Amino acid sequence: xxLGVVVPCYRQExxxxxxxxxxxxxxxxxxxxxxxxLAAPVHDRVPALSPRWKVISPPVLRPLTPGAARxxxxxxxxxxxxxxxDADVEIDAAWTAAAIEAATREPALAGLGGRLEEWxxxxxxxxxxxxxxxxxxxxxxxxxxxxxLAFYRRDALVKAGGYEARLNSEEDFELGMRLLALGLExxxxxxxxxxxxxxxxxxxxxxxRRWRTGLLFGQGQVLRLYLGRxxxxxxLARQRLYLAxxxxxxxxxxxxxxxxxxxxxxxFLLWLVIPLAVVGVMSARKDSLRLGALAVLTWTLQGMxxxxxxxxxPGRAPDRAREARC
Numbered sequence: 356x357x358l359g360v361v362v363p364c365y366r367q368e369x370x371x372x373x374x375x376x377x378x379x380x381x382x383x384x385x386x387x388x389x390x391x392x393l394a395a396p397v398h399d400r401v402p403a404l405s406p407r408w409k410v411i412s413p414p415v416l417r418p419l420t421p422g423a424a425r426x427x428x429x430x431x432x433x434x435x436x437x438x439x440x441d442a443d444v445e446i447d448a449a450w451t452a453a454a455i456e457a458a459t460r461e462p463a464l465a466g467l468g469g470r471l472e473e474w475x476x477x478x479x480x481x482x483x484x485x486x487x488x489x490x491x492x493x494x495x496x497x498x499x500x501x502x503x504l505a506f507y508r509r510d511a512l513v514k515a516g517g518y519e520a521r522l523n524s525e526e527d528f529e530l531g532m533r534l535l536a537l538g539l540e541x542x543x544x545x546x547x548x549x550x551x552x553x554x555x556x557x558x559x560x561x562x563x564r565r566w567r568t569g570l571l572f573g574q575g576q577v578l579r580l581y582l583g584r585x586x587x588x589x590x591l592a593r594q595r596l597y598l599a600x601x602x603x604x605x606x607x608x609x610x611x612x613x614x615x616x617x618x619x620x621x622x623f624l625l626w627l628v629i630p631l632a633v634v635g636v637m638s639a640r641k642d643s644l645r646l647g648a649l650a651v652l653t654w655t656l657q658g659m660x661x662x663x664x665x666x667x668x669p670g671r672a673p674d675r676a677r678e679a680r681c
Contacts, residue, residue: 356459358382359434359509360389363424364442368399370552373445375402377549378438381451390428394419418568422518422526429509429517437512439505443552444471446504450548454506457544465511465539468501469548475555488551491543498543500531503551511539521580523664524573528593532586557649562656571657575664597658603629604655 360378364371371391378389389408391401395418404410409431413419419427425439436458440446447469454467470491473484491498501507505527515533518526531541554561565571574594581587591598607630610622630651638647 356386356436356455357434358385358387358455359429359432359437360387361392361425361428361432361437361439362389362442363392363394363419363421363428363439364397365394365418365421365424366397367442368397368401370443372402373552374440374442375404375408377445377448378440379405381446381448385455387434388432390431392419392424392428392431394421394424420520420523420526422522423520425518425526426520429512435509437507437509439507440549441503441551444504444549445552446549447547450544450546453544453546454548457542458506458508462508463540464542465508465515465534465537466501466541467506467544468498468504468541469544469546471503472547472550474550474552476552477555482555484556491545493545495545496543498531498541499535500528501541502527504549511537515539519577519580522573522576523569524571525577525590526573529577529580529590532589536586557646557653559649559652562649562653566656566660571660572664572667573660574657575661575666577664578661579665594657594661596654597661600651600654601658601662603633 360382362371362374362378375391387407391404391408391410393401393410393412401410411427411431413427428439429437436455438446438451450469454469457467458464468491470486470493471488472486473488475482475484489502511534515530515537517530519529522529534541574597578587578590578594581590607623607626610626614620614623634644634647634651636647637650638644641647641650
């Protein structure tokens, strides 16, 4: 079986040595070729590459969307099956071998994934985060979508139309919807597939970075894309927490306006119980007041980004070139 590998890189150069070394190790003695797609001008030096790699650095005015970068790499590399690994992902050799075996044994599968383990690095320290970023579990099972690391059968991806290049985010979930609509199966192998590296999060800095780069706008973009189409309800339900946050703050604004107009503060004071209660519940669940407040702030900014993405004129992308390094 010939394999293709696509690594889209958007300001993640500092993780590339670890990412590329893990791929080379996992695919040693395999027939494969890779495409490293630089979705934006690089800030750090790209590590030396083996002859198996092609470097794609298109002269674009603004950074490529995740879907566009992946499809450029997909077109450039060969392979009956194609491994998509973000530039901050360190794949496990054991999962890679199991995925290739499963693809060989069950060629009708559309895609394979696994458990992603979150790791944070800052100031020379490396600390573990979530053990299972997408909560796929430790047992082999069908899943609705694959994200961050995905092993796709080329024919299945072509049949589904590939990644949607018009989305700043949500491209993984949207692709999963189309694959499942075709009756194709996506499967998690129940193994640790990779470690995902990033700066510590959640954090206010990470939220602001995602706003600046337009990643928070994908939820609204995909809703606009599916208006009047099958799947809109599924996407709307997926954004329920963000919509609920918008509704909560909208109700607060209404009670505040009523207070100013009528001089009656009681509706506003009664409303104030709602956000305080939500923060309290989330703080108890996360055993941290800071994380509880960050959760509510995240839902709020995600909701605001949804509105921006929904109503932004298509083709007017945010200036992602100003992003600070991850």
